[in-house]
Amino acid sequence: MRACVIRATGGLDRLQLADVPLPSEPLGPRDVRIAIRAAALNHLDLHVVRGLPVEHRFPHILGADGAGVVDAVGADVRSVKPGDRVMINPGVSDYTCEYCRAGEHSLCVNYRLLGEHVAGTLCESIVLPEQNLAIIPTVTPPLSWAEAAAFSLVTLTAWRMVVTRAQLKQGETALIWGIGGGVALAALRIAKLRGARVIVTSSSEAKLAAARQLGADVTLNHRTQKVSQEVRALTGKRGADVVIESVGEATWEESLRSLGRGGRLVSCGATTGPKVAIDLRRLFWYHWSVLGSTMGNDAEYREIVRLLGSGELRPIVDRVFPLEQVRAAFERLDQGEQMGKIVVEVAQ
Ligand SMILES: [Zn+2]
Numbered sequence: 307m308r309a310c311v312i313r314a315t316g317g318l319d320r321l322q323l324a325d326v327p328l329p330s331e332p333l334g335p336r337d338v339r340i341a342i343r344a345a346a347l348n349h350l351d352l353h354v355v356r357g358l359p360v361e362h363r364f365p366h367i368l369g370a371d372g373a374g375v376v377d378a379v380g381a382d383v384r385s386v387k388p389g390d391r392v393m394i395n396p397g398v399s400d401y402t403c404e405y406c407r408a409g410e411h412s413l414c415v416n417y418r419l420l421g422e423h424v425a426g427t428l429c430e431s432i433v434l435p436e437q438n439l440a441i442i443p444t445v446t447p448p449l450s451w452a453e454a455a456a457f458s459l460v461t462l463t464a465w466r467m468v469v470t471r472a473q474l475k476q477g478e479t480a481l482i483w484g485i486g487g488g489v490a491l492a493a494l495r496i497a498k499l500r501g502a503r504v505i506v507t508s509s510s511e512a513k514l515a516a517a518r519q520l521g522a523d524v525t526l527n528h529r530t531q532k533v534s535q536e537v538r539a540l541t542g543k544r545g546a547d548v549v550i551e552s553v554g555e556a557t558w559e560e561s562l563r564s565l566g567r568g569g570r571l572v573s574c575g576a577t578t579g580p581k582v583a584i585d586l587r588r589l590f591w592y593h594w595s596v597l598g599s600t601m602g603n604d605a606e607y608r609e610i611v612r613l614l615g616s617g618e619l620r621p622i623v624d625r626v627f628p629l630e631q632v633r634a635a636f637e638r639l640d641q642g643e644q645m646g647k648i649v650v651e652v653a654q
Contacts, residue, residue, distance in 0.1 A: 309429035310632045310650070311365035315357035318640065321633050324365055329425075329433040335382040338436050340392060342652045344455035344626070345427040346371035347639050348488065349577060354422050355636070369650075370396035370420045372427030373442065373454035383436045392439040393454045393611070394427060395462065396420040397601045401437070412466070412601040419601075427455075428632065430652060437604065443615030456621040456647035459601070460488030461496075461610045463574050466602035467550055468496045472570040476501030478547035481537055481564050483507050483528070483557050485517040486645045489574060491622050493550045494522055499618060502548075505540065507533055516645050520622070534563035545569060555579035562588070570595045622646030 307328050312320045333339060351368050354360075376390045386392055399406050399414035406414050420426045420434075442454045449457075467489075468474050480497045482490050485506040497504045498521045506517045507528040514525035526536050537546050545566025551557065554576030561571055562584065569592065584596065602610075613619045624644035627635040629652050639648050 307430035308629060308652075309365075309367045310369065310629065311367050312355055312362075313364045313366075315355060318355060318633060318636050320355055321368075321636060322365070323629065323632065326365055326367065326429065328431055333378060333380040333433060335380045336436050337380040337433050338376055338383055338386055338392075338439055339378040339431060339433050340372075340374040340394070340439070341377045341431055342372050342374040342427055342429060344373055344451040345369040345650050345652055346452070346456040346459070347635055347648045347650065348459050349575065349639070350419065350422060350459075352636065352640055358422065360423055367425040367427075367429050368421045369426035369428030370422070371455050371457075371459045372420075372432070372652075373451055373457075374652075376439075377431075379436070385436050386439055386441065391442045391454070393442050393458055394420070394432075394434065395438045395440065395604075395607050396427075396459050397462075398424065398435065398438060409603055409605060411603045417601075428629075428650060428652070440607065440611045443611060445615060445617050445620070449614075449620070450623070452623045452626045452647075452649040452651065453621050455649050456488070456623050457610075457614060457619075458607070460647070461492045461614075461619055461621065462602040462607055463599070464489050464492035464496055464550075465606055465610050467572040467574055467599045468493050468500065468548070470602070470606060471597045471599045472548040472550075472572045474500045474502050474548045477503070479503045479505065479537075479541055479544075479566075480548040480550060481505045481507070481533070481546040481561070482550045483553050483561070485522065485525075486510065486513040486642070487552070488621070488647050489552055490550065491520070491646060492619070494520060495619055497548075499613075505537060505546065513645050528557075533560045537564040541566065548572065552576075553578050555582060558582040562594075565592070565594055567592045568594075570597060572597045572599050574599050624648050626651055
């Protein structure tokens, strides 16, 4: 089958389209084989290409997000059947460790992400446990394969950050950095669903205009405006109740300066660097919470799929590339010019 692989880590010139063996048979009792139709890119994929402290079996197939058609099921699979259109939850858990038994699958001691720790979705066929699949809900207009593929990773990540970790409430103010990225856009949607006032930032006026169309209450250009001063001014000096962070070193100090009393800062990434400082006197005096978050558990995944079905969490697709142009798709992601998800069409 055709697949987007790397045979070594490095730059985007490592990306290759290759003919690789189909997933091995036979299927385990709860395994499902899916014919992939579309796969969406995430920043995770860039990190995998450049090299993470993970041992790969080369050639390594990239891609975490995907959607496709079930084409075979193991003997004990009950939740899906051949012909079903499904979306993939990219986090694979063991369902046996103490965290899984407590329902916290993204804390699993054997947690693995598709395309990072195991073979990914940028290929024509993949075998996954049935727990990692959800039937694509019927909405009007119907979800395209690209939209279905674009949904899972960022929406699950944003849901856990905003709802489970930060517990954003109606009437509170949330600050979201870097609107345009998938997690930030999903966080905007979710924060508005919670009834919060949402301030978003970007260095692109076009992205800020698009964010206003999507419901952002206030937009700030972080290249030309001092974000923390603006947030203080917009909140009567209170500061934001919640800050959604995935940028890391470049925004950390401004994130803290924007955070009000009792504020919660949630981080799911560190694209500009992982080392930050905090003044503990401000942490305890203002009762701040600094929270980490990665992906989400099965109950959270079911909840976001339910809300997708009620038309409330439809993902935003930036552009769709054919598999032959996967390198161009990665380059667009790397340049950060997208407004929404970049999707690769694997099969028509
Ligand atoms: Zn586990």
